[in-house]
Amino acid sequence: MATTTATTADAPAHEHAHHPPHLQHHFVSSEQQFDSAKLGMWLFLITEILLFSGMFVAYTVYRVWHPETFTAASAFLDWRLGGLNTLVLLFSSYTVALSIHYAQKDRLDRTFWMLVITLACAGVFMIVKAFEYGGKFAEGVFPGEAFDPVGHYAPLADIPYARQFFSIYFVMTGIHGFHVLVGMGIFLWLLFRVRRGDFNSEYYTHIELAGLYWHLVDIIWIFLFPLLYLIGHGGGGH
Amino acid sequence: MSHGHHHIIPFQTLTKVFIGLVALTILTVITARLDFGPLNFLHVPIAIGIAVIKTMMVVLYFMGLKYDNRVNGLTFGIGTIFVLVFIVITLFDTAFRGDLGNVDTETIMDRQREEQLLQQREPDPDALRVAPGAAAAPDTAAATDS
Structure with missing residues (x-):
């Protein structure tokens, strides 16, 4: 900060000499460019939080209206698969935080491998999710009108409003899963750019912002896991 | 370096936060499966409480808000x-x-x-009598209400 103030006076002549290639002309310094990008990302994350909060509101309203349905229907979700996915996402959040840590220390080789692990974790998450969805679709557990449970899920047909619970489940986890897929695309793109040598400890904005996005996806799952998977296994005879 | 402004979060801090998050995940599974008897209404506040603590850990350390602008x-x-x-x-x-x-x-x-x-x-016996003609029956029932 102090350096910025000191150089402002002779900025035009002086700064152009040290103009780093990534610095765009409408910013005073790399610092300001980085901070602006980050604030913009936080504003975007707030819109994401509000998008998901609409679904959390639907969840809350239906759970307040039909608490027994939520407890009974939730018991048909496999908490072990949900728990596994929670650990996978937490680990990927850790590795993406480490990728930024290493970028700040100019260890871009490690940044690359941390991003590879993050991408792999996202892949594992989607594969587990595919198995969960597949098992439900095979036995007629669909969102909305098509809901017609058979086999293992047959008892759901006798639970009033079980269809609403599963519609909420599919929409919330589905839109979350879509965010995981988008994240995978972003990490793949970052891997190419890291390999190409685009980033260094002075300029790693893209990795920082992708990390923020990925942590938000993790936070949404931190709430989805107990609220969807764990409410049917507590005491009280369920 | 002028970039001291970018706080580098130490490896140990990130690792501790990750271990803490895993521990809290295990805790949330255990508490959800326990039977608290008359205190079972506490399941929801405990689950939300743990999720909020986990979120704060992610936001403050992984997302770096603690050191940020x-x-x-x-x-x-x-x-x-x-x-x-x-x-x-x-x-x-x-x-x-x-x-x-x-x-x-x-x-x-x-x-x-x-x-x-x-x-x-006591209902009026007249009002309960089924009128001749099955189609008229619902109308009679409706009339009793008013």
Whole structure:
């Protein structure tokens, strides 16, 4: 900060000499460019939080209206698969935080491998999710009108409003899963750019912002896991 | 270096936060499966509480808000307040529907007393008699109500 103030006076002549290639002309310094990008990302994350909060509101309203349905229907979700996915996402959040840590220390080789692990974790998450969805679709557990449970899920047909619970489940986890897929695309793109040598400890904005996005996806799952998977296994005879 | 402004979060801190998050995940599974008997209503507040603590750990350390520009924390804080407004104000409607739907001049208590009286009253045998012709039967039933 102090350096910025000191150089402002002779900025035009002086700064152009040290103009780093990534610095765009409408910013005073790399610092300001980085901070602006980050604030913009936080504003975007707030819109994401509000998008998901609409679904959390639907969840809350239906759970307040039909608490027994939520407890009974939730018991048909496999908490072990949900728990596994929670650990996978937490680990990927850790590795993406480490990728930024290493970028700040100019260890871009490690940044690359941390991003590879993050991408792999996202892949594992989607594969587990595919198995969960597949098992439900095979036995007629669909969102909305098509809901017609058979086999293992047959008892759901006798639970009033079980269809609403599963519609909420599919929409919330589905839109979350879509965010995981988008994240995978972003990490793949970052891997190419890291390999190409685009980033260094002075300029790693893209990795920082992708990390923020990925942590938000993790936070949404931190709430989805107990609220969807764990409410049917507590005491009280369920 | 002029970039000392970018706080590098130490490897140990990140690792400790990750271990803490895993521990809290295990804790949330255990508490959800325990039977608290008469205190079972605590399941939801405990689950939400643990999720909020985990979120704070991710936001403060992984997302670095603890070391960041205050304006980013302000953005996140204001956004979170609006999520709470969204949920609470919606529940003011949906959780109390019916209770507040009374637009009659008489009070809810008066109406409940009136309903009790109607239920206790011996029905008029004439009104219960099925009229000739099956199609007319629902109309007769409706007429009894008024």
